[in-house]
Amino acid sequence: MSTTYGTPVQDFIIPEDYNSIEESPSSSVNWFQERLDLSDEYVSKVINVREDLFSNWKNYHSGLTPSQIEKVKTFSITLTHLLSYLNFRHDLMMNILQNSSESPHHELTPLTPPWIGTSLKSYIESQGVSGLEEVDRWVQGLRWSDPF
Amino acid sequence: MPPNAAYSTTVASGKSFYRITSLIFSAGPPSTYPNVVNGKGAKKSRFGNRYNHPGATTIYLTEDLETCFAEKMFYFQRDVVQGIDKLHPLSAIPPFQQTFALWEIELLNPITDVADLNIPGATAFFAVFPSLPLNPSRDYEHLKDARANIESQGHNGIVVGSSRVTSPGNMVVLFDDQSKNLASITPYDVEFRLIDIHGAPFVNHVIQTLDFTTGEVQFAGTIPAGGAKYSTWQRVDFNH
Numbered sequence: 001m002s003t004t005y006g007t008p009v010q011d012f013i014i015p016e017d018y019n020s021i022e023e024s025p026s027s028s029v030n031w032f033q034e035r036l037d038l039s040d041e042y043v044s045k046v047i048n049v050r051e052d053l054f055s056n057w058k059n060y061h062s063g064l065t066p067s068q069i070e071k072v073k074t075f076s077i078t079l080t081h082l083l084s085y086l087n088f089r090h091d092l093m094m095n096i097l098q099n100s101s102e103s104p105h106h107e108l109t110p111l112t113p114p115w116i117g118t119s120l121k122s123y124i125e126s127q128g129v130s131g132l133e134e135v136d137r138w139v140q141g142l143r144w145s146d147p148f
Numbered sequence: 149m150p151p152n153a154a155y156s157t158t159v160a161s162g163k164s165f166y167r168i169t170s171l172i173f174s175a176g177p178p179s180t181y182p183n184v185v186n187g188k189g190a191k192k193s194r195f196g197n198r199y200n201h202p203g204a205t206t207i208y209l210t211e212d213l214e215t216c217f218a219e220k221m222f223y224f225q226r227d228v229v230q231g232i233d234k235l236h237p238l239s240a241i242p243p244f245q246q247t248f249a250l251w252e253i254e255l256l257n258p259i260t261d262v263a264d265l266n267i268p269g270a271t272a273f274f275a276v277f278p279s280l281p282l283n284p285s286r287d288y289e290h291l292k293d294a295r296a297n298i299e300s301q302g303h304n305g306i307v308v309g310s311s312r313v314t315s316p317g318n319m320v321v322l323f324d325d326q327s328k329n330l331a332s333i334t335p336y337d338v339e340f341r342l343i344d345i346h347g348a349p350f351v352n353h354v355i356q357t358l359d360f361t362t363g364e365v366q367f368a369g370t371i372p373a374g375g376a377k378y379s380t381w382q383r384v385d386f387n388h
Contacts, residue, residue: 093240101238
């Protein structure tokens with residue numbers, strides 16, 4: 001398989017695809033955590049769940065409520081949409097997670113990245129699931145809404 | 149209201165249709181390939197797409213490779229340009245050359261009662277303003293509403309000219325999950341790249357000027373029937 005831009009396909013196979021991600025997000029979360037260097041502490045803070053409960057759920061597939069699992073799905077789906085937009089380039093995804101955007105010098109628009117003034121990783125950590133939803137709205141808006 | 153036969157067509161079984169997705173859909177086992185035509189992506193979209201509001205199951209296909217390439221080139225280029233605008237400070241602009249999965253799809257059973265907007269009088273009958281399907285630059289709420297109206301009349305899809313392809317070519321917009329109505333579904337790796345106004349590959353957005361009406365495409369490995377022309381980089385013109 002051609003990989004002109006250097007991302008071997010096996011490196012971006014997310015264990016569940018867009019559709020089966022509905023059923024169980026545990027493998028996807030593990031995949032993102034391993035490749036994007038996101039700790040259990042970080043993810044549990046984002047989804048507002050105790051770290052030990054989150055870790056147990058990943059290992060034993062029990063211990064989280066349905067609404068908490070919905071938050072995990074939001075986490076996985078948002079990162080999947082971002083990664084897809086970046087054509088599954090790991091280096092670009094790390095840049096977008098870690099690099100801080102400049103503070104706005106102008107009025108914000110619907111297509112201004114919602115984490116402006118900080119890094120995406122910090123923004124999601126501070127805003128939790130509502131921040132994830134804002135990021136997902138942003139990336140889908142960038143791709144599919146009418147910008148004009 | 150029953151579907152109007154005078155403005156309807158049948159989407160044939162045993163004929164090739166085409167669609168392009170992210171490689172993530174072809175990276176899994178073949179048992180997952182039918183997900184490509186289950187219509188969930190459109191259903192779960194936040195903003196809808198050209199002929200669907202959010203929440204409406206929809207599958208977008210084309211009748212030929214050229215239309216499929218032109219449609220995808222439009223969105224590929226828009227993704228990159230949006231990235232240049234919004235993500236340059238983060239060094240996270242989407243690549244100027246990307247590989248996607250082109251799907252060759254044959255339906256098991258034909259789909260009847262598909263509204264054909266190419267039939268003279270059809271746009272008037274379905275109350276579709278004829279200018280709007282032709283505008284490549286943006287989508288319209290009117291077209292999403294028109295689809296809902298057409299579906300409510302009992303139709304199973306729409307055949308409509310693509311606004312992005314420069315030669316005549318049709319999109320086939322289906323309203324129901326087709327994942328269980330497949331005779332075959334085969335992915336092919338296909339590479340897209342942008343070019344500049346001099347025809348050179350677009351590799352540097354700081355110094356090069358993008359050609360907004362042309363890109364290039366080639367197959368990266370196996371080539372579908374009728375696609376031999378794309379064994380090397382070929383220009384794909386599209387309306388912008």
